[in-house]
Amino acid sequence: MSSSLYASTGGKHTGVDVAADNVQDGVDTPVYSMTDGTVYSVSYSELGGHAITIQPDFGGYLYHGHLKYAPVLKAGDEVKKGDKIAALGHSGATDIYHVHLEYSKTPEMSNSLGNDEDPSFLFQKNGTLKQDQKIIP
Incomplete structure (x- = not known):
């Protein structure tokens, strides 16, 4: 994660950036849902690019930004x-392939009201992810 990627926005960098080791132009690198849930919104903004927000079954909202x-x-x-x-993409205000993740208990994410929380509870606790491996928190 690098906050310098977002310096031009004048805002703070929140959430977590997750990148793949070997992204190839012309080849889609899939982004998988980390939870069971319902799609809350699909959107586009100049900052976050293409995005999807999922409302997990356990509550809250999980935002995925900069999609291809x-x-x-x-x-x-x-x-x-x-x-x-x-x-995985680099749409919006970035030129590096990654997905930007934010978790919030309300639908307003950090760039608007500072409601984001640490989403790391959704990540695998140890080991290395392999191609097509599902993340199981």
């Missing part, structure tokens, strides 16, 4: 942990 293109899912769609929800 607009997700085919729409608000109200159900997702299961491990479902492909998007492709």
